[in-house]
Amino acid sequence: EAGVTQFPSHSVIEKGQTVTLRCDPISGHDNLYWYRRVMGKEIKFLLHFVKESKQDESGMPNNRFLAERTGGTYSTLKVQPAELEDSGVYFCASSQVLYNEQFFGPGTRLTVL
Amino acid sequence: KNQVEQSPQSLIILEGKNCTLQCNYTVSPFSNLRWYKQDTGRGPVSLTIMTFSENTKSNGRYTATLDADTKQSSLHITASQLSDSASYICVVSANSNYQLIWGAGTKLIIKP
Numbered sequence: 187e188a189g190v191t192q193f194p195s196h197s198v199i200e201k202g203q204t205v206t207l208r209c210d211p212i213s214g215h216d217n218l219y220w221y222r223r224v225m226g227k228e229i230k231f232l233l234h235f236v237k238e239s240k241q242d243e244s245g246m247p248n249n250r251f252l253a254e255r256t257g258g259t260y261s262t263l264k265v266q267p268a269e270l271e272d273s274g275v276y277f278c279a280s281s282q283v284l285y286n287e288q289f290f291g292p293g294t295r296l297t298v299l
Numbered sequence: 300k301n302q303v304e305q306s307p308q309s310l311i312i313l314e315g316k317n318c319t320l321q322c323n324y325t326v327s328p329f330s331n332l333r334w335y336k337q338d339t340g341r342g343p344v345s346l347t348i349m350t351f352s353e354n355t356k357s358n359g360r361y362t363a364t365l366d367a368d369t370k371q372s373s374l375h376i377t378a379s380q381l382s383d384s385a386s387y388i389c390v391v392s393a394n395s396n397y398q399l400i401w402g403a404g405t406k407l408i409i410k411p
Contacts, residue, residue: 190342221399228303229343229388229401242398277342284397290342 188212190291192278198297204266207294211260211280218261219281219288220253224274232276235261236284268298301326303391303402311408316379320405322372322389330392334363334374337386337404346374346387376407384409 191210199205211218220232232251233243237258246253250269255261265272275295279288303324312318324332331350335343347356347363349372356363360377376383386404393400 228403231398231400234398245398279342287345287348288399290344292340292342 190278190280190289192276192291192294194294195292196295196297198299199268200299201270202267204264205268205296207263207265207276207278207296209261209263209278209291211278212289215280215282215289216258217281217284217288218255219279220261220263221277221279222274223277223293224271229277232263265296268296270298272296273298301391301393301400303389303400305387305389305402305405307405308403309406309408311410312379314379314381314409314411317375317377318379318407319376320374320387320389320407322374322402324370324372324389324391324400324402326370326391326393326400328394329367329370330394330397332363332365332372333390333392333399334361334372335388335390337388339385343388379409381409381411383407 193208216237218235221229223229231245234241235255238255252264275293277293279290281288306321333348334346337343346361349356349365351367362375365372386406388404389402390399
């Protein structure tokens, strides 16, 4: 069984540009979560989807971040326009049952110059 | 404020030795506590999940303990191997919104 996959693995962009991160959860997992780890800090929750619906987006830092999960399969996280402080590693996770064991992807390392 | 604190920040031990990592939390109301292992460049991998009523849970050479009264947990690694080199992260979930609150992790290095 394939695990959670994320694309790209690395992205380097300039301040003001747009970047879209993609997450493919484990097949059949209705719950999908986005997390972020900025340099030197702990991992923090961004948002949670149940199928295509946003269940909890209280961790989204501001309106430059937009997450979607059309069709309830893969999800995208768009940052527009990117700022320097958006640099970090963005993790996606999925689970079959709400907040039960979550399976993480390898992360996307975003660098904003 | 919901917080998870871990100690030590980093630890170096020789292969074959045991070690214990600590976690203190102030998350309330408590739902469960998890330990994750994160290898460099990889996503976190779950080691154990413990609810309020569980004191100890093992996963191979990893044994986690939980004291819900003092809000402390530990992760004990027995007979360490080079592959145990990683960051170990304590994560607590609150009943109120089930969000995961992450510690900063302990970076463990196993030397041959």
